[in-house]
Amino acid sequence: MAIFAAFVTLLLLTVTRDRHSNFLWQKNREDWLLDMLGLLVQGVVIPALQLLLVYQLYQWFLPAWKGVLELSLGLGFLLSFVFVDYLYYWNHRLLHHRFWPWHQVHHTVTQMDVLGTSRNTLWSSFFILYLWIHPLFLFLLQHPAGYVLGVTLTAILDLWRHSAIAPAPQSLIYCWLSPWLVLPQDHAWHHAQVQGCNYGANLKLWDQLHGTYYECDRAPENLGTQTNLTLSQKLFWPF
Numbered sequence: 001m002a003i004f005a006a007f008v009t010l011l012l013l014t015v016t017r018d019r020h021s022n023f024l025w026q027k028n029r030e031d032w033l034l035d036m037l038g039l040l041v042q043g044v045v046i047p048a049l050q051l052l053l054v055y056q057l058y059q060w061f062l063p064a065w066k067g068v069l070e071l072s073l074g075l076g077f078l079l080s081f082v083f084v085d086y087l088y089y090w091n092h093r094l095l096h097h098r099f100w101p102w103h104q105v106h107h108t109v110t111q112m113d114v115l116g117t118s119r120n121t122l123w124s125s126f127f128i129l130y131l132w133i134h135p136l137f138l139f140l141l142q143h144p145a146g147y148v149l150g151v152t153l154t155a156i157l158d159l160w161r162h163s164a165i166a167p168a169p170q171s172l173i174y175c176w177l178s179p180w181l182v183l184p185q186d187h188a189w190h191h192a193q194v195q196g197c198n199y200g201a202n203l204k205l206w207d208q209l210h211g212t213y214y215e216c217d218r219a220p221e222n223l224g225t226q227t228n229l230t231l232s233q234k235l236f237w238p239f
Contacts, residue, residue: 004043006156010114010163017164023111030231031116034105037235038118046125055135067142076146081154081202084133089206091129092199099127105234107195110224112188117162121238154202161187161201169217178217180204188219195225 015024027035059066071079095103102124109116125131134151138144166184167174177183182200190198197214200206207213229238 002152003155003159007114007159010159010165013165014114014163023113024115030234031109031119033231034108034119034234035113035115037122038120039115041120041122041125042118046131050131050135054132055139058136058139062139066139069137069140070142071146073143073146073149076141076144077150078146079137080134080147080150084129084137084150085154085200085202086206087129087133089200089210091127092201093212095127096195096199101238102127104225104227105229105238107191107225108227108234109191112162112164112166112184112191112219112223114159114163114165117159122235157182157202160184166219174217185217185219186215188223189214189216191223192220193222193224 102121105124106120109119137147141147161182161184163184166188167177174183180203182198182202182204186198186204197212198207199212204213227234227238233239
């Protein structure tokens with residue numbers, strides 16, 4: 001519910017900004033279809049698979065492991081928000097190298113836009129660790145509330161960093177968050193036409209540690225990867 005509320009809020013903020021709302025109405029039918037189907041997959045299909053399939057697989061194959069991990073609320077949150085974030089950093093880098101064909105559609109967005117957060121080839125989520133690791137930790141944890149809180153915050157931040165609602169460089173919120181949290185400006189550079197930086201989801205620390213961080217308080221002018229893929233290729237077989 002919190003994730004949906006964040007999505008609606010960011011969408012309303014986007015529409016009320018004339019420049020960005022004009023961009024929304026200028027999107028072609030193909031982009032609208034890619035974005036809407038991507039949101040449907042990420043918001044409905046993937047959670048259903050996590051609950052009804054992946055979690056059940058762990059129950060069937062690892063029944064003795066259920067609830068073996070006892071962590072406090074705070075440690076459960078850190079497990080999700082920090083540890084899984086680091087795993088995602090490497091997962092994301094892998095998507096840009098060995099598995100690039102399955103990730104390239106996500107980079108066809110030409111403007112930061114909350115609707116494009118989940119644009120992807122429909123089955124590319126199988127290559128993203130969230131599908132597998134979240135049900136695993138929910139299965140292993142005796143008290144998963146802290147972990148769920150971390151997952152929820154990560155999803156909200158994912159919507160935000162893909163949006164055009166970026167804090168002004170001189171603002172207090174920018175000064176407070178910029179040293180450690182991935183902001184929309186940072187992720188926009190990841191979507192720039194010249195890529196290879198800012199792979200992290202929540203924390204800038206991983207990019208800073210591994211030499212892939214690019215710092216700029218403004219978004220790049222040109223975004224998006226050009227492809228010759230047809231709509232059906234983008235949706236099902238991006239080769």
